[in-house]
Amino acid sequence: MKSMYFKGRAVSDESSKVCILYDPRDGRVVHVHGVTALQGGRSISEDELEQRAKSRAAAIGRSVSGLKTLHLPISEIPHGMSLTVNSEGTGLVPATQSTTDLSGLLAKYRAT
Numbered sequence: 760m761k762s763m764y765f766k767g768r769a770v771s772d773e774s775s776k777v778c779i780l781y782d783p784r785d786g787r788v789v790h791v792h793g794v795t796a797l798q799g800g801r802s803i804s805e806d807e808l809e810q811r812a813k814s815r816a817a818a819i820g821r822s823v824s825g826l827k828t829l830h831l832p833i834s835e836i837p838h839g840m841s842l843t844v845n846s847e848g849t850g851l852v853p854a855t856q857s858t859t860d861l862s863g864l865l866a867k868y869r870a871t
Contacts, residue, residue, distance in 0.1 A: 772832035778812040779829040786843035790816035
């Protein structure tokens with residue numbers, strides 16, 4: 760992911776946290792929630808971030824039952840690609856086009 764900047768300096772991985780809610784059966788990412796604590800701001804724990812992620816996901820109609828969480832620094836979130844969680848639940852891998860790449864599906868739809 761591109762670096763975030765505050766007052767001309769890159770925001771560090773220690774300042775930004777990301778919580779990914781995913782289905783452990785297939786690694787499908789259901790919801791991603793992140794926070795950045797700027798200098799002087801209050802940092803939150805992984806537990807609080809996880810609760811916020813689940814709350815926000817439920818608020819937009821996602822079922823959070825049975826989902827697992829993966830916590831990553833913002834620098835490990837690639838930009839511009841569909842992702843799934845690996846089978847070990849420790850990182851992200853590119854998603855197969857057949858299951859997640861909506862842009863490919865939309866291109867096929869538009870061509871017809």
